[in-house]
Amino acid sequence: MRTAERTPEGARYPELVRDASLVWLASGVVGVSFGAIAVTGGLPMWVPVVMSLVVYAGSAQFSAVGVLLAGGGPVAAAATGLLLNTRTAAFSLAVAETVGRGRLARLLGAHLVTDETVAFALAQPDPVRRRAAFWISGLGLFAVWNAGVLVGALAGSALGDTGTYGLDAAFPAVLVALVLPALREDAALRRSALLGSALALAVTPAVPAGLPVLAALAGLAVYGRGGAKGTGRGRGGERADGRDTA
């Protein structure tokens, strides 16, 4: 479970590894269920395994396989997955500085941009810890997710319903814990997030998966006033990063 402890960053930040390992554990189990669902649904074993390596986005993978298994066809499957993943563009902008400047860091880091890893990185108080958190969480999650999917694809239907363990509640709770510090200290951000989430929930029954979360960005319309105060403070320092999310 704690494979990232082998990396220097993991050794320097044991508490990041400890917190990330819980996310890895939960993701690993979800990965197992993804592999099992795909194979028991009738897809060849390589489909979930290869998909997890090259797409590496849980919700998009579940949706694409769901569309395939429901007979929706490959075009609809790809479109659904892509729509769900449009949010990763916004996330990649938010962690661009965190990922690093080297060409390899950019190319590799981009592939590791997921909801959990972005939330985990942005929850850290300073840029150095943010970078460590991004890479520890990202590399560990990639390893555990893919190992989980492989195990699930091999085990097939031998596993029961993972809903029994309540893991579907663990992920939203993880996100709550990670965004709370940012929400606590910024009233404008709280208003935006509240409005955005209300919009997302309201449109969920009516629009395709992936769009509700994007609709939430409209909540930024009320970010204006608190943000204007922030601009004044931000100009005082060299970097906007100093005050942003954590």
Place this chain on the structure above:
Amino acid sequence: MSATVAMILALAVGTYAFRLVGPVLHGRVELPVRVREFLSAGAVVLLVALLATGAWTEGGGFAGWARPAGVLVGGVLAWLRAPFVFVVLGAAGATAVLRAAGVA
């Protein structure tokens, strides 16, 4: 199977392109402070919307009471600044217990 291969490739390439937007633009385009603030705020707004829809909905419908109840337990623990492990296990445990008790 070639249609499936094409689907996986299209999804992989498209997703990777989305993910490259930030790292590629960074350092090439100097974004104003105000824009960077909006990007950070946007990420948090997206994450909160993800957790809200993840807590309440499943496949476009209501997810049942067990899941949001578990998330609420985790959220209260996080609010009380409980260690991360208690937040995660508290949420999953509460939902598992509710389901075992027959709450969907």
